[in-house]
Amino acid sequence: MRMYPVIMAGGSGTRFWPLSRQARPKQFLPLTSKNPLIVETQRRLGKLATSATTYVVCGARHAPQVKKHLPKIPKANVLVEPEARNTAPAIALAVAAVRQRDPQGLMVVLPSDQHVADTAGFQAALQKAAAVAQNGSIVTLGITPHRPETGYGYIRVGTTTDGATAVAAFVEKPSLEKAQAYLSEGGYLWNAGIFVFRADVMFDAFRTHMPELFAALEPIAQAWGTRKQAAAVSKHFKRMPSTSIDYGIAEKFARMAVVPGDFGWSDVGSFNALPEVRPVDTAGNVLDGPGAMAIDAKGCVIVARERPVAIVGMTDVVVVDAGDAILVIPKDKSQDVRKVIEALKAKKSLQPYL
Amino acid sequence: MRMYPVIMAGGSGTRFWPLSRQARPKQFLPLTSKNPLIVETQRRLGKLATSATTYVVCGARHAPQVKKHLPKIPKANVLVEPEARNTAPAIALAVAAVRQRDPQGLMVVLPSDQHVADTAGFQAALQKAAAVAQNGSIVTLGITPHRPETGYGYIRVGTTTDGATAVAAFVEKPSLEKAQAYLSEGGYLWNAGIFVFRADVMFDAFRTHMPELFAALEPIAQAWGTRKQAAAVSKHFKRMPSTSIDYGIAEKFARMAVVPGDFGWSDVGSFNALPEVRPVDTAGNVLDGPGAMAIDAKGCVIVARERPVAIVGMTDVVVVDAGDAILVIPKDKSQDVRKVIEALKAKKSLQPYL
Numbered sequence: 001m002r003m004y005p006v007i008m009a010g011g012s013g014t015r016f017w018p019l020s021r022q023a024r025p026k027q028f029l030p031l032t033s034k035n036p037l038i039v040e041t042q043r044r045l046g047k048l049a050t051s052a053t054t055y056v057v058c059g060a061r062h063a064p065q066v067k068k069h070l071p072k073i074p075k076a077n078v079l080v081e082p083e084a085r086n087t088a089p090a091i092a093l094a095v096a097a098v099r100q101r102d103p104q105g106l107m108v109v110l111p112s113d114q115h116v117a118d119t120a121g122f123q124a125a126l127q128k129a130a131a132v133a134q135n136g137s138i139v140t141l142g143i144t145p146h147r148p149e150t151g152y153g154y155i156r157v158g159t160t161t162d163g164a165t166a167v168a169a170f171v172e173k174p175s176l177e178k179a180q181a182y183l184s185e186g187g188y189l190w191n192a193g194i195f196v197f198r199a200d201v202m203f204d205a206f207r208t209h210m211p212e213l214f215a216a217l218e219p220i221a222q223a224w225g226t227r228k229q230a231a232a233v234s235k236h237f238k239r240m241p242s243t244s245i246d247y248g249i250a251e252k253f254a255r256m257a258v259v260p261g262d263f264g265w266s267d268v269g270s271f272n273a274l275p276e277v278r279p280v281d282t283a284g285n286v287l288d289g290p291g292a293m294a295i296d297a298k299g300c301v302i303v304a305r306e307r308p309v310a311i312v313g314m315t316d317v318v319v320v321d322a323g324d325a326i327l328v329i330p331k332d333k334s335q336d337v338r339k340v341i342e343a344l345k346a347k348k349s350l351q352p353y354l
Numbered sequence: 355m356r357m358y359p360v361i362m363a364g365g366s367g368t369r370f371w372p373l374s375r376q377a378r379p380k381q382f383l384p385l386t387s388k389n390p391l392i393v394e395t396q397r398r399l400g401k402l403a404t405s406a407t408t409y410v411v412c413g414a415r416h417a418p419q420v421k422k423h424l425p426k427i428p429k430a431n432v433l434v435e436p437e438a439r440n441t442a443p444a445i446a447l448a449v450a451a452v453r454q455r456d457p458q459g460l461m462v463v464l465p466s467d468q469h470v471a472d473t474a475g476f477q478a479a480l481q482k483a484a485a486v487a488q489n490g491s492i493v494t495l496g497i498t499p500h501r502p503e504t505g506y507g508y509i510r511v512g513t514t515t516d517g518a519t520a521v522a523a524f525v526e527k528p529s530l531e532k533a534q535a536y537l538s539e540g541g542y543l544w545n546a547g548i549f550v551f552r553a554d555v556m557f558d559a560f561r562t563h564m565p566e567l568f569a570a571l572e573p574i575a576q577a578w579g580t581r582k583q584a585a586a587v588s589k590h591f592k593r594m595p596s597t598s599i600d601y602g603i604a605e606k607f608a609r610m611a612v613v614p615g616d617f618g619w620s621d622v623g624s625f626n627a628l629p630e631v632r633p634v635d636t637a638g639n640v641l642d643g644p645g646a647m648a649i650d651a652k653g654c655v656i657v658a659r660e661r662p663v664a665i666v667g668m669t670d671v672v673v674v675d676a677g678d679a680i681l682v683i684p685k686d687k688s689q690d691v692r693k694v695i696e697a698l699k700a701k702k703s704l705q706p707y708l
Binding site (some may be wrong): 344 | 645661663664683687
């Protein structure tokens with residue numbers, strides 16, 4: 001079964017500052033291995049796809065990095081968004097591209113910045129999802145939760161018919177109390193933002209559920225593969241509403257299906273997630289880089305690739321030396337790194353560090 | 355009254371790693387102002403002395419830095435210890451030098467790495483000590499304690515006769531319980547390691563109380579100012595016992611006097627002491643350097659002179675970026691920086707950071 005992976009690399013995440021920057025967002029960082037997340041994302045597909053059928057959607061600023069890190073992907077498959085407009089327009093662009101070469105082509109939309117521990121399990125889930133999607137469903141992978149996570153959206157599982165399990169509902173990021181209830185009740189999965197569908201099915205879904213987007217997508221799709229393609233993208237893309245695929249399509253589409261999976265998935269949402277996805281020492285520290293020195297330290301994350309960074313007598317602290325800037329933050333407050341971004345934005349002399 | 359200050363710069367302190375190194379010990383660091391501590395130490399003397407009568411004792415490795423930072427001090431006054439042998443031999447060397455030019459010269463021995471907030475108060479105390487020392491006493495400045503410090507030695511104050519207050523006893527660094535008792539009872543002062551005495555008085559004290567040291571000092575003193583001086587120092591200095599002036603002389607000498615002082619003294623013993631001697635922001639943070647960013651932080655010490663160092667949501671933590679190495683440690687565990695030194699010593703690739 002031929003698959004058309006679409007790696008979504010439009011993110012401008014700031015939650016890994018000072019490693020991540022506007023010019024070098026998270027997907028280009030080697031957070032889980034020696035390779036950038038986006039490289040791991042492509043490798044994870046293994047034999048399910050070839051570079052020739054793999055697409056990447058990204059912003060103009062990051063296209064050179066995509067081409068550098070994924071050199072085997074044809075340049076024409078690197079789809080550049082004229083501006084960042086959330087996931088529905090990004091997917092629409094990929095639908096236009098795939099539909100032109102293979103109208104019923106089976107697309108697999110993947111965020112470029114996630115981690116999966118069990119590649120074989122991931123591939124098996126994708127294959128199952130592909131089989132269901134062949135029949136006209138839009139399929140999402142749902143991750144079996146192992147903790148009452150409040151940082152993810154949830155999927156309530158519906159009934160199973162002909163081997164396909166329906167999505168009963170998408171649920172917003174819950175309170176801790178609700179997350180604990182979801183975990184104990186069962187029947188809830190994490191929404192990983194991974195979707196499998198036929199190009200024509202999504203094209204029609206846009207027509208039905210996002211007519212404003214479709215009005216801009218149609219001329220782009222018509223021009224795709226012709227000399228008018230670039231002009232059409234340039235002219236119409238910005239007319240698309242800045243909406244997520246979840247809100248625009250997944251929550252409305254009648255034949256939403258879910259394939260559960262338990263393959264060591266993480267969205268690597270902040271430094272706090274690194275101990276899930278990296279080796280830890282006997283005291284639970286992540287020591288990333290030859291300079292990381294943990295002395296009487298527990299549960300810390302130390303990124304020290306350039307020079308010695310010594311942590312003494314501390315617990316659950318993140319210390320990141322990015323070369324030209326340094327961050328120290330409690331692990332459970334990792335999200336507050338956005339406050340640094342705000343402080344950098346507020347002071348002109350600090351803006352080069354954004 | 356002519357004074358001969360002797361600035362003791364033989365220290366190899368490691369408690370300010372990564373700012374301090376074997377090649378750049380604490381006295382050469384600008385910890386309390388823009389000037390190195392040793393420069394502040396000389397300036398603090400004001401009109402009590404001239405550069406021509408000021409001496410520095412240091413190791414060979416640090417003599418070039420002494421000459422660089424204190425260029426007005428004659429080169430002949432920079433006394434180089436052939437090896438580090440604690441304070442009694444260092445002072446003996448200075449006694450040989452001063453005695454040769456002014457046998458009853460009034461010497462003021464000062465550690466090179468302390469801080470004083472009230473310079474006028476300090477000078478007044480020194481002048482009082484000088485008057486007492488003229489009569490043949492060895493005088494130490496005793497600092498009025500304002501907290502039950504366990505990191506300093508104490509002086510128990512004795513009786514006062516003819517304007518001179520005797521030292522009843524020198525007391526070792528106490529337990530917290532004892533330190534609290536000293537503070538509430540009164541009659542105890544901190545031992546600052548500052549001594550005032552006539553050159554001939556200390557020379558005789560060495561003869562009486564440290565005969566082994568004196569046996570090495572005598573030929574050095576005889577050769578001082580002749581062409582044999584360097585050879586004598588080289589031959590005999592290493593024969594002196596490695597003993598502190600406190601243990602070797604002060605605890606034994608009959609006419610030990612003390613002049614109390616309350617002039618904002620600190621020995622700047624570790625990063626923990628920096629909030630005493632530096633400006634702090636409204637949240638009690640010491641922000642040293644243009645890169646220091648404290649966000650939701652309280653009581654922290656941030657040294658960031660080269661690049662942004664952002665601390666978010668932390669309390670009472672020390673973060674020091676020394677350019678080529680970084681330290682993160684709780685303020686109240688600052689002494690444990692020695693564990694980093696041990697770790698650096700244990701690994702050959704890290705020894706350049708010592």
